[in-house]
Amino acid sequence: MTTTTMKNQNQVALTRRQFVVSSALASGGLALGFHFPAAAQSNELSTLGGSEINAWVVVRPDDSCVIRIARAEMGQGTHTGLAQLVAEELECDWAKVSLQTFTPGQNLARKRVWRNMSTGGSRGIRESHEYVRQGGAAARIMLLQAAAAEWKVPVTELSVEKGVVTHAASGKATSYGKLASQASKLPAPDPKSIVLKHPKDWKILGKSPRRLDTAPKVNGSLKYGIDTVLPGMQYAAIKACPVFGGKLVSFDASKISSRRGIKAVVRVDDESVAVLADSFWRAKSALEVLPITWDFGPNGKESSATIAERLREGLTSTNNVFADIDQGNVAEAIQGAAKKIEAVYGTPFVSHACMEPMNCTARVTADRAEVWVPSQNAEASLAALAAVTGLPLEKCEAYNPPLGGGFGRRGGTQDYVRQAALIAKQFPGTPVKLIWTREEDMTHDYFRPIGQCRLVAGIDAKGDMVGLHLRVSGQSINAYVSPHNIIDGKDRRQLQGYWKDPGESQLGYTVPNLKVEYAMRNTHVPVGPWRGVNTNQNAIYLECFIDEVAKAAGKDPLTFRRNLIKNHPKHLGVLDAVADKGGWDKPLAPGMFRGIAQFMGYGSYTAAIAEVSIKGNDVKVHRVILATNCGHAVNPVQIASQIEGSVAYGMDSLQSESSVKDGRIVEKNFDTYPIARMYQMPKIESVIAPTYDFWGGVGEPTICVVAPAILNAIAAARGGKPVRMLPLKNEGLRLV
Amino acid sequence: MNLRRRLLWALGLGWGWGATPALFAQHVPQERLLQPYVGVNAVQKGRVKLEIARLADNGFNVPLKVSVASPMTAQDHVRRLLLLSNRNPRPLMAAFEFGPSSDQVSIATRVRLGGSQTVYALAQTSDGLWWLDSAEVEVTESACLDQT
Numbered sequence: 001m002t003t004t005t006m007k008n009q010n011q012v013a014l015t016r017r018q019f020v021v022s023s024a025l026a027s028g029g030l031a032l033g034f035h036f037p038a039a040a041q042s043n044e045l046s047t048l049g050g051s052e053i054n055a056w057v058v059v060r061p062d063d064s065c066v067i068r069i070a071r072a073e074m075g076q077g078t079h080t081g082l083a084q085l086v087a088e089e090l091e092c093d094w095a096k097v098s099l100q101t102f103t104p105g106q107n108l109a110r111k112r113v114w115r116n117m118s119t120g121g122s123r124g125i126r127e128s129h130e131y132v133r134q135g136g137a138a139a140r141i142m143l144l145q146a147a148a149a150e151w152k153v154p155v156t157e158l159s160v161e162k163g164v165v166t167h168a169a170s171g172k173a174t175s176y177g178k179l180a181s182q183a184s185k186l187p188a189p190d191p192k193s194i195v196l197k198h199p200k201d202w203k204i205l206g207k208s209p210r211r212l213d214t215a216p217k218v219n220g221s222l223k224y225g226i227d228t229v230l231p232g233m234q235y236a237a238i239k240a241c242p243v244f245g246g247k248l249v250s251f252d253a254s255k256i257s258s259r260r261g262i263k264a265v266v267r268v269d270d271e272s273v274a275v276l277a278d279s280f281w282r283a284k285s286a287l288e289v290l291p292i293t294w295d296f297g298p299n300g301k302e303s304s305a306t307i308a309e310r311l312r313e314g315l316t317s318t319n320n321v322f323a324d325i326d327q328g329n330v331a332e333a334i335q336g337a338a339k340k341i342e343a344v345y346g347t348p349f350v351s352h353a354c355m356e357p358m359n360c361t362a363r364v365t366a367d368r369a370e371v372w373v374p375s376q377n378a379e380a381s382l383a384a385l386a387a388v389t390g391l392p393l394e395k396c397e398a399y400n401p402p403l404g405g406g407f408g409r410r411g412g413t414q415d416y417v418r419q420a421a422l423i424a425k426q427f428p429g430t431p432v433k434l435i436w437t438r439e440e441d442m443t444h445d446y447f448r449p450i451g452q453c454r455l456v457a458g459i460d461a462k463g464d465m466v467g468l469h470l471r472v473s474g475q476s477i478n479a480y481v482s483p484h485n486i487i488d489g490k491d492r493r494q495l496q497g498y499w500k501d502p503g504e505s506q507l508g509y510t511v512p513n514l515k516v517e518y519a520m521r522n523t524h525v526p527v528g529p530w531r532g533v534n535t536n537q538n539a540i541y542l543e544c545f546i547d548e549v550a551k552a553a554g555k556d557p558l559t560f561r562r563n564l565i566k567n568h569p570k571h572l573g574v575l576d577a578v579a580d581k582g583g584w585d586k587p588l589a590p591g592m593f594r595g596i597a598q599f600m601g602y603g604s605y606t607a608a609i610a611e612v613s614i615k616g617n618d619v620k621v622h623r624v625i626l627a628t629n630c631g632h633a634v635n636p637v638q639i640a641s642q643i644e645g646s647v648a649y650g651m652d653s654l655q656s657e658s659s660v661k662d663g664r665i666v667e668k669n670f671d672t673y674p675i676a677r678m679y680q681m682p683k684i685e686s687v688i689a690p691t692y693d694f695w696g697g698v699g700e701p702t703i704c705v706v707a708p709a710i711l712n713a714i715a716a717a718r719g720g721k722p723v724r725m726l727p728l729k730n731e732g733l734r735l736v
Numbered sequence: 737m738n739l740r741r742r743l744l745w746a747l748g749l750g751w752g753w754g755a756t757p758a759l760f761a762q763h764v765p766q767e768r769l770l771q772p773y774v775g776v777n778a779v780q781k782g783r784v785k786l787e788i789a790r791l792a793d794n795g796f797n798v799p800l801k802v803s804v805a806s807p808m809t810a811q812d813h814v815r816r817l818l819l820l821s822n823r824n825p826r827p828l829m830a831a832f833e834f835g836p837s838s839d840q841v842s843i844a845t846r847v848r849l850g851g852s853q854t855v856y857a858l859a860q861t862s863d864g865l866w867w868l869d870s871a872e873v874e875v876t877e878s879a880c881l882d883q884t
Contacts, residue, residue: 108790118876380876383793393789412877414793482877484795484850487761487825 004640004686005581043109043394045102051180053142054188055113056086056135059180063163064096067136070107070114071124072376073213074403074410075645076699077638078124080211084634085129088204089136089196092176093162099212104382105397118377120411120529122602122697125634129695130196137194139183143176146183150174199632199692208637213402225374225401228361230431234263236423237283238434240272240444241294243663244524248273249293256286265290268422276423280435299524300663307450307523307660308346314473314519315344315454321471321519322490325500328513333467337458341552343545344454346725347537348657349447351667352530353675356404357441360420361433364389369396371420374403376411384414388421407649408529413446413481442673443665446528447658449475449494453541458513463553465564467513470498470542476520477534480527494518496534497599497704498542503694505535505601508571509546509564525660531649535601535704543597543708544715544722551720557596557712558584570629570691571598574607577689578627582609592622595712597705604630604696608705610682612713618736619717619728621651621680621710627687628702631694640686642698647684650706651676655735657727680735761850764822766870773818773858774866784817784869786857795849795875802857804841804867808834814841815860823853836862851875 045068050060058066067086073079079099087097107114115131116123140160147165148155151172159166163176199206216222241248251273253265261282268274273292277283314321334340361372362385369389375381378400386396398417403410420434436444451474458467478485478493485493497505498516507516530536550560558579565572575598579585588594591613598607611623626643633639655674659666667673707726714733715722723731770779788800806814819830829847841859849855856870 104791112790112874377876379791379874380793383789383791383876386789386791387793393791412793482794482851484761484824484848 004636004688043106045100045106048100051184053139053180053184054135055110056132057090057139058100059139059143059176059183061177061180063093063175063177064098065090065092065163065176066098066100068100068102068114070102070117070128072117072119072378072400072403072406074119074374074376074406076124076642077211077635078119079213080209081125081634081638082128082132083212084204084209085125085132086136088202089133090140091160091163094204094209096163101400103397103399104379105394107379108382108393117379118411119406120376120408122604122700126603126631126695126697129632129634133196134191134194137196138189138191141189141194142183142186143179145186146179147174150179150182205632205634206636208635211638223401224356224404225361225372226356226359226404226435228372228401228433230361230363230372230433233361233431233433234276234278234427235280235283236274236276236420236432236434237280237287238268238272238274238419238436238440239287239290239292240440241296242443243294243296243300244526245299246294246296246663247271249295251293252291256290259286262286264427266423266426268419272419274419274423274434276427276432280433284437296663302524302663303661304659307525308452310521310523311346311450311452311473314521315452315471317519320489321517323515323517324490324492324495324498325507325514325516327515328467330467330469330513330515333513334456334458334469337466338461339459339552340456341459341545341549342454342456343548343722343724344452345541345544346452347450347540347653348659348726349450349525349527349665350530350653350656351442351445351447351658351673352405352407352409353442353652353656353670353673354403354405354407354409357438358409358416358436359434360416361431362417362420362424363429363431364421364424365428367391367395369421369424370399371397371417372399372401373417373420374406374410375400375414375417376403376406376408380412380414381417384417385421388418389425407531408533409446411529413528415444438670439668442658442668444526445658445665446481446526448530448536449477449527449534450523450525451475451494451537453537455541455545457545457549459549459553463555465511465549465553468511469515471517471519472538472541473519473521474537475522475525475527477527477529479520479522491518491520494520494534495538497538497601504603506568508568508598508600509561510567511564524663525665532601532700532703535599535701536650536653536707539597539599539704540708540711540726543599543705544711544724547595547712547715548722561596561598565598570605571600573691574598574605574627574629574689577687578607578609578625581627581685581687582625584609593713593717595709595714595716597708597712599701599704599708601701601704602697603694604628604698604701606701606705608709610706610709610713612710612717614714614717614733617732617734619714619733620736621682621713623683623685624706624709625685625687626702626705627689628698629689629691630696630698630701631690632692633688633690636688639688639698643686643702644684646699646702647706648676648681650703651680651710651735653726654707654710655727655729657729676735761823761825763853764827766822766854766856769820769822769827769856770858770868773820777864777866779858779866779868781868783861783867784857784859786855786869786871788855788871788873790872790874792849792873792875795851797846798849798873798875799844799846800855801844802842802869804859806841806861808836808838808840810836811862813838813862815862817841817843818856818858819845819847820856820858821847821849821853822856824848824850849873849875851877
């Protein structure tokens with residue numbers, strides 16, 4: 001069971017009340033179409049029988065409005081949220097809205113009129129809210145101008161509601177469907193002249209209309225990338241060298257070539273081999289028995305132990321370390337403190353474990369290349385396809401069906417697109433569907449980077465923290481995927497959430513003597529962004545340690561945090577909101593324990609309370625209360641849904657680990673790689689507390705507080721004994 | 737630039753201005769980028785043709801072609817051609833020298849780009865005039881690495 005509290009702080013200021021988001025608010029049922037270009041015949045985007053008012057809006061004669069969406073849908077609900085943003089300014093009838101997606105080729109052909117198609121960094125809404133609302137507003141202005149011209153009245157005398165335009169003085173009325181053709185011929189208004197609505201005037205935004213993509217998911221009709229079927233299609237199974245950095249030496253195709261349905265065995269690149277067959281099962285089964293010779297190279301000697309040793313060295317080394325914050329004199333402050341507290345925390349590599357494994361269908365000829373790929377960034381897929389085939393972008397296209405999970409795996413790292421294109425290139429004109437097995441997916445991920453963190457704090461006689469020295473030692477994502485983002489050898493990205501800079505992922509605590517350092521210690525394991533990226537690990541390190549310090553100071557964890565956080569009112573705001581909703585000041589039932597945590601990421605502020613009980617080694621999480629201030633709440637029920645997903649993802653990360661032995665990943669499937677199960681899920685209560693003075697993300701920043709809140713509750717249940725090295729099994733604990 | 741960013745800049749807290757290093761390299765405005773090479777001289781669009789794909793799936797080696805229309809005679813030829821980046825730590829990516837004995841000015845190479853940016857091809861002709869072409873390139877980044 002889940003409840004959501006919408007705490008509208010604008011309204012709080014006026015009415016001093018909270019209101020609960022219930023199913024009554026989630027009204028406005030829709031009979032909605034979903035227009036997805038399965039294979040565009042040209043770079044011209046269809047107007048679906050209507051008139052294109054501008055790039056974002058098409059209006060059809062029956063008054064239905066088609067809203068174009070640039071971002072990818074992977075369950076986070078961004079399609080519905082973005083449509084709400086456009087529809088609000090368009091003043092159309094939400095019940096007559098449908099969506100249309102388009103291809104990166106179509107975006108390029110129109111000089112990227114829809115801008116960035118990348119879906120990550122919790123950017124979908126917070127990055128594009130302004131220009132998509134302007135798109136909706138511009139279309140409304142043009143439609144009203146068309147009515148004014150037809151009736152020969154000043155446009156200022158017109159009003160519009162739900163797509164019906166009226167002129168009160170004359171009693172005339174018409175609808176968007178009738179105006180669309182004329183409106184589409186008018187010049188677009190100057191964007192600078194457009195005034196967007198104040199949130200207090202919102203009719204569609206801030207409400208929770210039903211999601212546009214639920215029904216086809218529930219009834220099974222939604223086609224994901226892995227469902228792609230093309231005439232004459234062949235299936236490919238792939239195996240890359242199990243040791244990262246190793247090479248493919250040779251394989252003996254003759255051992256499997258006589259098996260039923262096998263078409264070919266091909267070298268894909270320096271490190272992988274694929275079997276092509278008339279069904280995936282035949283391709284996969286043949287690949288399993290294909291004799292392959294690998295050159296594992298020097299990385300075959302790497303293991304979790306050698307990697308842990310490298311990270312430990314970084315915790316105290318003076319080599320390759322930089323301080324992002326160094327204020328006051330930390331060494332002196334801790335030396336002179338009444339009490340010194342020290343701890344080392346660690347978080348492992350983890351896999352994205354998307355429900356839909358990596359896949360890509362490709363068709364390549366001498367003068368055209370196409371892929372059908374679930375991608376968080378269809379433009380990246382297109383660019384990868386062009387790079388592999390050597391064809392210009394105009395001769396390539398990427399179709400982007402909905403994703404069965406992305407979590408950062410399907411973003412800029414388009415390895416599966418490259419592989420599918422490399423295979424398809426060898427069979428011109430034949431569509432090839434490459435599917436990774438679960439084992440391939442889990443052992444060739446771009447893993448969440450491994451890290452350790454040493455924290456040392458000093459408290460004075462009053463129990464106040466006078467010094468904090470925090471050093472992260474671990475692998476850098478930028479070093480692996482975007483080295484150009486490392487400036488002067490300093491990768492600030494790994495310290496996400498500890499930054500002094502406001503706005504993005506700011507440290508909420510004020511400590512007079514503070515040093516925050518990063519020691520880059522890279523490994524041979526590929527790493528990449530994992531939903532929430534570095535906020536997850538960094539929140540665990542700091543928030544669990546803060547509880548240790550609070551305990552040493554003899555203070556309540558909430559009181560201790562409130563004292564440290566008082567200079568950052570928004571951080572404090574969500575901390576208080578969660579404490580209030582969670583009843584922090586009220587006693588718990590016997591055997592129940594709770595923990596609290598707060599953090600900032602992706603422009604949003606979050607805090608959580610977890611309630612747990614422990615029986616032997618079994619940890620039961622009973623209740624999680626999670627508060628967020630994401631600035632503007634576009635769709636509260638959707639935010640609550642994201643929070644629920646975040647709790648599940650945070651609980652995954654407590655249990656799972658991708659460990660390394662003989663240079664390769666050990667955990668290959670869900671038998672050894674546990675993720676959160678239904679029976680483990682707690683009751684989740686969401687508190688949405690927008691302050692309407694910024695736009696923050698939701699999908700990622702709501703994860704990072706989940707694990708530390710639960711860990712702090714576990715520590716409380718164990719008499720203050722913290723869990724410092726994840727996953728929980730290292731302490732003999734498991735979630736039940 | 738949205739209001740929040742504008743405010744940050746106004747407060748001098750915008751990325752790149754604080755005591756800590758910038759999270760991402762900043763784009764250098766065109767005038768400031770070209771000034772070290774052209775000084776106070778005017779720069780004209782034309783004669784230079786820069787061909788580079790609008791999208792690159794990474795910035796490690798991005799192919800491009802540049803040509804400059806010129807008779808390449810002793811009286812009228814291209815002296816130099818510069819490739820500039822408005823985001824790389826070192827803005828001058830390549831410099832080519834030419835003379836009247838060069839048959840034509842046409843180069844094809846690969847450059848490394850530190851993220852999405854504008855690439856400039858700047859040529860100086862023997863009469864001292866500067867000619868420019870530029871192109872925006874989107875370097876697609878990993879999903880959740882904020883602010884590309």
